[in-house]
Amino acid sequence: MAPAPATWWRWSARDDLPSATVQTIPAARLLPGWQAGVAGSGLAIAFDRPWHCLSSAVAGGGWSMAQGFANRHVGDDDRAALNTPAALIADFAAQRGLAAPCVGMLTAASMRSLRFATVDIEGERLCVVVTAGLANARRAGDRADRLALRPGPCEAGTINLALATTLALTPAAQVETLATLTEAKAAALQALDARSPISNDIATGTGTDATAVFCTSAGEPLRYTGKHTLFGEYAARLVIDALTDAICPQPGWADGC
Template sequence: MTAADGARAWRRWSARDDLPSAAVQSIPAALVLPGWQAGVADSGLAVAFDRPWHCLSSAVAGGGWGTAQGFANRHVDDHDRAALNTPQTLIADFAVQRGLAAPCVGMLTAASMRSLRIATVDIEGELVCVFVTAGLANARRAGDCADRRELRPGPCEVGTINLALATTLALTPAAQVETLTTLTEAKAATLQSLDARSPLSNAIATGTGTDATAVFCADTGEALPYTGKHTLFGEYAARLVIDALTDAIRPQSGWVDGC
């Protein structure tokens, strides 16, 4: 980490030492956006927002473009498999249990919540943070032969990399799409560095078959029009993902103590 990085107050948090626990463990406020409240338990991550935030996501509940007042990353067990055909119901029930207001953006994962990593950086007074949970049981490389050979299959196997980025900055719709692309590339770069392999092709995996990604941003202020690899925002969005996802997959002692 450079001196400039240190001045940007890079912060990290891991659920590894707080779980397993059925009780909700509060996530330090310094790791999330102002006005957000986040907590994690074995059952999943829940983040309540103080007001609606813009969102673009591939989430199974509340996906697409819209606004949200909460974010849920719900853990699914074997007893949940019968309900995977109705993911919106699973997310809605979880949101009620954890006090999230509607509308809520929700993801599902079979990965342990012990894999939850949060990394946040302050850039010129604006926050960018990522939430990551990761499991590789379902690792795939883009272009691998599909597990289901019909156009509209039922639920697939779970073992998922879920990513969410949140920022106090406003982003144009195009910049939200560009950020989603940057996060996906950062995920693929991480798996390449870790030599994670697809069990189907034995080629380096680029994700899993059930990944979900979300970008949350402010609804006021001058919007950033560009967030790609030439921009400071794009650089740090990718670095946050690479840092957090690497530790989620291969935990390192002292990860929370600094870069």
């Protein structure tokens, strides 16, 4: 018997923002036990229990057990505080009621670019969360803007990307998933013909991107999540779908599949 087809869900913040009031994101678009809300100041997701995370986030990055996820918008008034990103995240998380420890990212991209793309397959769920700005688009290998090994804050822009799944992943599979998400981001930018202002070649991201992979510890862990696997296929498709609309919004995207 053939497996049941995958079910896709989408949610866009484009029609709900700008707003100083927190807009609740439908639970049907999230992982079980997650509660999420977004306002112009950023996205906050509270977890009902700790989740494994591997990320390049400025707060709580690396390997961690996280109780929440924050993607804080930074404006002109925040520039002086960018040297202490963890403090910015901690203050935002406290204001939005997120329990510590929290994985946190910063972005100057508008929260109107926030997209959730979710797929249910074989009783499991994969969900991708994206915000995107291309103000500092770059291609891997471009000439560096900062000529010291320990530079200060970089220019604004940023593609912040997180994938969460109800599946358990081995540590190696989390790393492989991080690589798959990065390749999918580059594939989406290639299809959009997004260009680096440094080299004028097709961009592969921005200079300040952050990426995270959240997974559970329940059940037998997946060992492989690369491009040969169904997990890898759907993870990449979710990123391409959500990131493409975050950069070039399409009418009715949140209702389509």
